[in-house]
Amino acid sequence: MEPVIQFFQNFPLDLLLIQTVNGIVTGLILALVASGLTLIFGIMDVVNFAHGELFMLGAYLGVVVLASTGNFWLALIVATLIVAILGAALQVVTLRPLIGRDPLNTILVTFGISLILQNFALWEFGPVSRKLPEPITSHFNRFYLQYPWYRIVIAALSAAIIGGFWLFLKYGKFGIWIRATTQDRVMAQAMGIPVPWVYTGVFAIGAAMAAASGVLFGPLGSINHTMGLDWVLKAFIVVVVGGMGNLGGSIAAAIFVSLLEAYAAIWLDPSRAVIVSFVVLILTLLFRPTGLFVPTPK
Amino acid sequence: MTMTTAPLDKAMPLAKGKLSHTTVYWLGFCAVMALLIVAPLVLPVFWAKFLTEILIWGLLAMSSDLLIGYTGMISFGHSAFFGLGMYGAAGALLHTSPPNLWAAIFMGLVGAACVALFVAYFSTRLRDIYFAITTLIFSQIFYVIIFTWTAVTGGENGLIFTRPHFSIPFLVDVRFTTMTMHWFVLALVAGSYLILRRVTRSPFGMVLQSIRENEARTRAIGYSVERYKIVAVMLSGLFAGLAGVLYAVQNEFAAPDFVFFVTSGDTVIFNVMGGIGTLVGPIAGAGFFQLLRELMSRIFGDQFPYLIPLGVIFIVMIIFLPQGLLGFARRWLNR
Numbered sequence: 001m002e003p004v005i006q007f008f009q010n011f012p013l014d015l016l017l018i019q020t021v022n023g024i025v026t027g028l029i030l031a032l033v034a035s036g037l038t039l040i041f042g043i044m045d046v047v048n049f050a051h052g053e054l055f056m057l058g059a060y061l062g063v064v065v066l067a068s069t070g071n072f073w074l075a076l077i078v079a080t081l082i083v084a085i086l087g088a089a090l091q092v093v094t095l096r097p098l099i100g101r102d103p104l105n106t107i108l109v110t111f112g113i114s115l116i117l118q119n120f121a122l123w124e125f126g127p128v129s130r131k132l133p134e135p136i137t138s139h140f141n142r143f144y145l146q147y148p149w150y151r152i153v154i155a156a157l158s159a160a161i162i163g164g165f166w167l168f169l170k171y172g173k174f175g176i177w178i179r180a181t182t183q184d185r186v187m188a189q190a191m192g193i194p195v196p197w198v199y200t201g202v203f204a205i206g207a208a209m210a211a212a213s214g215v216l217f218g219p220l221g222s223i224n225h226t227m228g229l230d231w232v233l234k235a236f237i238v239v240v241v242g243g244m245g246n247l248g249g250s251i252a253a254a255i256f257v258s259l260l261e262a263y264a265a266i267w268l269d270p271s272r273a274v275i276v277s278f279v280v281l282i283l284t285l286l287f288r289p290t291g292l293f294v295p296t297p298k
Numbered sequence: 299m300t301m302t303t304a305p306l307d308k309a310m311p312l313a314k315g316k317l318s319h320t321t322v323y324w325l326g327f328c329a330v331m332a333l334l335i336v337a338p339l340v341l342p343v344f345w346a347k348f349l350t351e352i353l354i355w356g357l358l359a360m361s362s363d364l365l366i367g368y369t370g371m372i373s374f375g376h377s378a379f380f381g382l383g384m385y386g387a388a389g390a391l392l393h394t395s396p397p398n399l400w401a402a403i404f405m406g407l408v409g410a411a412c413v414a415l416f417v418a419y420f421s422t423r424l425r426d427i428y429f430a431i432t433t434l435i436f437s438q439i440f441y442v443i444i445f446t447w448t449a450v451t452g453g454e455n456g457l458i459f460t461r462p463h464f465s466i467p468f469l470v471d472v473r474f475t476t477m478t479m480h481w482f483v484l485a486l487v488a489g490s491y492l493i494l495r496r497v498t499r500s501p502f503g504m505v506l507q508s509i510r511e512n513e514a515r516t517r518a519i520g521y522s523v524e525r526y527k528i529v530a531v532m533l534s535g536l537f538a539g540l541a542g543v544l545y546a547v548q549n550e551f552a553a554p555d556f557v558f559f560v561t562s563g564d565t566v567i568f569n570v571m572g573g574i575g576t577l578v579g580p581i582a583g584a585g586f587f588q589l590l591r592e593l594m595s596r597i598f599g600d601q602f603p604y605l606i607p608l609g610v611i612f613i614v615m616i617i618f619l620p621q622g623l624l625g626f627a628r629r630w631l632n633r
Contacts, residue, residue: 108616111374
């Protein structure tokens, strides 16, 4: 009993609280990344391997635009737009010829794109990590707790982007086109919806979400050419745990996995805390291979 | 150059048409083998080593072809098998004195088999894209473990050891030279090829191919699809582990970089470039990839991001030449 009591006496409550907030903040950024991935998968049946690289490119473009304009929010918008256009171009050139072929071809093509983008970033920006300065430096003081406002702002912004996107899907004209295409591609085409362009638009939106989260995350960590893989891997885990192609499920899973990782980081070395999300994935595959946050299939 | 042209030679006698398929096939096989045996005698040392390395990468790619080409499962996790083979061999070489080659191969295969069992058990529960993603994630787990477990694996620095002698107890005990190393690798790769070819033509291989064509129907006929997939992944993992052992022995080190995702990605690229479902295609693909890479770094300098043009070639090939370089000979090779 003695060690158990000692464990609870030394329990770092304040640390736990901070890690809870941290977990929710990274969870929301991850949710933004994962919902772009889920969107592209759910509608186009394409697993976008290059998603992490679009995230990374967004962060780098943020650095570049910030350096020339000095305004973080402008950098956020410009980087997002540029990556959205790039995404649309990539879709037209590489993915459109593959419509109707085995979906495994698309994973190979997007893998090729990720390779090219990653090496382009290495070539263009060099192997040294960059930093994005925080646009808001003030701290939040309450309950003996100090917390940077910026993190709360990004969490709110991520949530707002996801929420806005959901509303758009529900009520916007293009959003209705997207949902119609998901339900029945042939029928949608027969009703006059330009399906190939819906695909292009969806890929552009997904890319924009990745880029926006890249810029938002920029100030919290270092930006380098390999950061994409970490994020895409986490997003894949989230998407599998949440149920592939299920937007609500991946958001819940993103927050769940990030919270667990944040708690694990209290006791473990952060580089090993990743293993926790791997364990979650293995357990999910064992007991609910269709995803943790979806209703049991009948 | 031998690698890219050699398998083509194999397909050439097709035009004659008089000899039986089997005769032509074995004649072609012997011709390619003869070329590869003679190669290190003719080539300068650098290119001889280069050829040996292509064969090792080819073995890795060929092992992955069993999954991609024959079972229809894309594995993005072959670096785990390769890496564990490497570290298994490293462990055996560091703990035996004098370093024993056969212990290295044995330990490498055991390591790869353990990982393969683990990966196979979990990832075969999922299909298609999900399989690809989970294998990728599993390989990253092993990367994180190897990278952070510094006490055993040397962490970022990896492990360095000396190359074992080629020994058969009471008979031979000689030091490996560039040439004998090449022949040793060639013997193992050719042996692996023959075994894999036998496997893919066996009833077991036929079931794998029917899983690729129509999984639901295969299940409906009464085959236990999961069990077949697990065995396929394990078999593939064993040969990938063998490639890891050979790479470790050839280069005298084991590094976490090879467990990283990039190795798995390269493996998939070799397969797609060379032509999946042919077994020799991936070896040709590895040769094609490595040659282009070497060529580009010679022309444009070491700093040149060769993966950008190679990535473009890769994408163009998927769109316009999805069967790969040797895809045209696929039926003939599998007959």
